Ligand code: HEM
């Protein structure tokens with residue numbers, strides 16, 4: 683006999699999909715290298731290396747305009763190529779090596795990625811405890827700006843720019859119709875599932891027009 687309302691065990695055991703009316707997202711596991719997944723979305727041919735044209739193309743696929751996609755390809759690949767490559771000599775094709783993406787971490791961030799690129803759930807919750815003043819599960823643009831400001835570390839120009847750009851681009855691409863950045867959206871950016879969802883949504887819109 684099946685009961686109509688799902689128990690927490692049903693939800694825990696379910697991988698992804700729906701239990702009753704509750705949508706279940708695959709939980710992020712402690713040992714998962716989610717930062718590699720975040721970056722890996724942009725490795726279109728899955729060969730472990732992200733070239734600027736892949737960053738550009740992947741940005742277009744998630745609904746980013748020509749200008750932002752071009753700027754992102756230049757900014758991201760130029761700033762991360764050197765630190766993620768094992769050899770000292772720079773490559774002027776600016777490839778990013780996905781397996782070394784943890785070396786691209788910078789300061790003035792939220793701390794949700796640990797030094798290996800794993801998801802730190804307590805730091806993720808802290809974002810909302812500290813900054814979600816209006817709604818418990820979402821950030822307004824002002825609250826997001828407050829968070830970016832709080833994360834700033836002294837004398838960290840590069841990290842501050844990186845943090846600012848990451849969060850503002852996320853807001854631009856993934857805010858909801860009320861101008862809110864939902865908690866699930868933010869969780870999805872950390873493990874890269876948001877990029878897949880945006881791609882699906884954008885493909886649907888493109889096919890309709
Ligand atoms: C639309 C594209 C992208 C958006 C919206 C985005 C957004 C974000 C956000 C919000 C964070 C979290 C920052 C924090 O915890 O404070 C982050 C972290 C990071 N992203 Fe992205 N990202 C994008 C594309 C990329 C690409 C293409 C790469 C590299 C291939 C990349 C590499 C990183 C790295 C290395 C971090 C870790 C920063 C740190 O914790 O210090 N991102 N990104």
Ligand SMILES: [Ca+2]
Pocket residue numbers: 725726727728729730731732733736
């Ligand atoms: Ca590639």
